[in-house]
Amino acid sequence: MSSAAKRAILAPLRWTSLRLRLVVVFAAVALTAAVSASGIAYWLNREAVLTRTQDSALADFRQDMQNRAAALPLEPTQAELQDAAEQMADGNADYSVLLVGQRDEGKPVVVTSDPDTFTLDDVPGRLREAVDKRQDIGAGNQVPYHLYWLRTERNGEPFLVGGTRIVGGGPTGYVFKSLDQERQDLNSLAWSLAIATALALVGSALLAQAAATTVLKPVHRLGEAARRLGEGKLDTRLRVSGTDELAELARTFNKTAASLEKKVDDMSAREESSRRFVADMSHELRTPLTALTAVTEVLEDEVDTLDPMIAPAVNLVVSETRRLGDLVENLMEVTRFDAGTARLVVDNVDVADQVTACIDARAWLDAVDLDAERGIMARLDPRRLDVILANLIGNALKHGGSPVRVSVRPVDGELLIEVRDHGPGIPEDVLPHVFDRFYKASASRPRSEGSGLGLSIAMENAHIHGGTITAANSPDGDGAVFVLRLPRDSSDAKDCDGHGDTDADAGPDEGTDAQSRDRGEEGTR
The missing domain is CATH 3.30.450.20 (PAS domain)
Incomplete structure (x- = not known):
């Protein structure tokens, strides 16, 4: 409008x-x-x-x-x-x-x-x-x-x-x-006074209208300025004239707007600096991580021939190197979302085939029950959908209880994908924070195999499609339920184009490898 x-x-x-x-x-x-x-x-x-x-x-x-x-x-x-x-x-x-x-x-x-x-x-x-x-006759009468x-x-x-x-x-x-x-004569006078009263009433209404216009015009301008300021136009200022209370109010508004603009600019600069630092750090870490990954792959191939005293240390180096690599890739993905450079590459997708491919690629077929009819088509970004599914299903497998049930159904132009486990559920005080970055449900578990960003990245990928994810406990108390809602056609979603993806250099398996399936889920149970 x-x-x-x-x-x-x-x-x-x-x-x-x-x-x-x-x-x-x-x-x-x-x-x-x-x-x-x-x-x-x-x-x-x-x-x-x-x-x-x-x-x-x-x-x-x-x-x-x-x-x-x-x-x-x-x-x-x-x-x-x-x-x-x-x-x-x-x-x-x-x-x-x-x-x-x-x-x-x-x-x-x-x-x-x-x-x-x-x-x-x-x-x-x-x-x-x-x-x-x-x-009676007297002195007074x-x-x-x-x-x-x-x-x-x-x-x-x-x-x-x-x-x-x-x-x-x-x-x-x-x-x-x-x-x-x-x-x-008195009736005529009364009518005259009544007419005079009516004229006075009309005159007062006209004067009130004029006074209201005089008073409300600056107030209206102030309201418009406040509305523009709320819409993010921080350079909005009011023209100040006079020395009355309304003029003083306009001056106060201008001072407040200027102070707010400065603070927002400072915060934006700091945020941009922090985002650039994370992005630069992630890029800088990729080069040594590539070398470390190559070395750890060689060590992993030779671990059976190593001294039994050295083998545990080699296995620890291999697992931590992979964990560090996942963290770097996740940080790069987060910086793309924060910078607004993430893009969709939509395609016609058979949702059942996409879910089956996600489960099969991670060898989860024995642990997941799939309820999805073939032929449910949607225009989505298949890679980002795979990231979402990998995180939700991996989270359910790690913290829930088998079997994990995944159901797909179309509802009123939307696509609903429900991931249900049979575990202990999610504590009520944790539910509002399951999609927060680096959130840990227990302070006694500061470390985990995941990066703490998986569910946050899943939510960002849902948002870029124009959808969302909700988390709740099953009404019967048997496990947790994550529901992914996506439009059947994401062609008009924000940041959508058909000319490739800015994070395509991360490789087709970014966020879908076996280690990435637990991104963020360590803080959800």
Whole structure:
């Protein structure tokens, strides 16, 4: 997948993370501030509008009560009350007036300027009680009766009702004023504030988007740089501008990248030096080893004629020379893998014939049971497959128990070769390390006939085919099981070409001789 496609996939993921959180936080703060400001503004305006309307109506009503109702006789007739109520209402058309007079005890006279709008039933009982209640005269109270009011609703419509009575005798008056117009004005104000809140929310989202873009652009560049650095592009650097925290972060990243690049270069140089040393040493050792091998072959042919006191020493020299030769060849093979110069030479191989040839070349026919059908074809490097099989089967024969069973089967485009023995199995603490180089399962066995590299080389040969090897113990506890998985066609595997092999000079039997079959297996049991 291309980097552009990856960025296209990751773009919505980035939107749902920091960018979205910034927008949500900005919007939440703006919404809280706008709602709070709108609520306070609405409450203040509501109180101001209602208080102004209420004070104006009650002041006019008090003045009318003093000028008109107080001028009535102590026991006015109904007509006199009606005329006074209508005059008071006509003086201010915004409200209705109700007057209550007294002719005889318990026989009140009730008149209203607008009987369809305001009757005595519209006056709350608690307001009438407060208006009729005589207050004690004292230092803090100069009059026995006061003006009382309250705001209430009737059929969902708000209105103001107030009342008072004439001091010294006379009618009791009540005023009724609708507050519907004020409610409509306040509703309009509420809608205006709601629209302002919505606009503030949209504006905050746009500001948050702009702020998020400003903040996240350097973060995105940092993420891209870190991704490139993780991909091995150690020369990646960020352009630093400004003196803020993001600029300081970019400087820190550049310093870290430079330090990492230097350390990797130093490690690569040391690794290359070590690899070159091993390769040069191996090549240099091959010349004297060739001479030593020739001499040991002569000595081995003459060992039966030598003095019995000398023969053991000759046999030791012969075996150790061969062991040293195997070690040198293995080291050369390892350096090829480390340097990336190992190559595949693929060919159409009958896997059953290849396994049979590996077993027959090492005289293992009596110790190995083969379960493989002829005709299972695969495009593999036969020499490298032979190295893998020799190490796995030799390891099973040396550390496992006979018979060793080798089975071959194709599964879903893969080739599975299973090597099973009947030995004690592999200790659990050793299993993760069986393919490590020079790993020894027991510190008390630092020496063995093998080089300690066999299974590691087998794994490298599997990897270069595009496959792998796994090691485990048999579920029934009877021995260990190594499973080799290879693709049926390794033509497209890494480092594959058809022009020969860089290690062909090692000879066709490199890694397949009888001594090499135990490479690395001494550390597996």
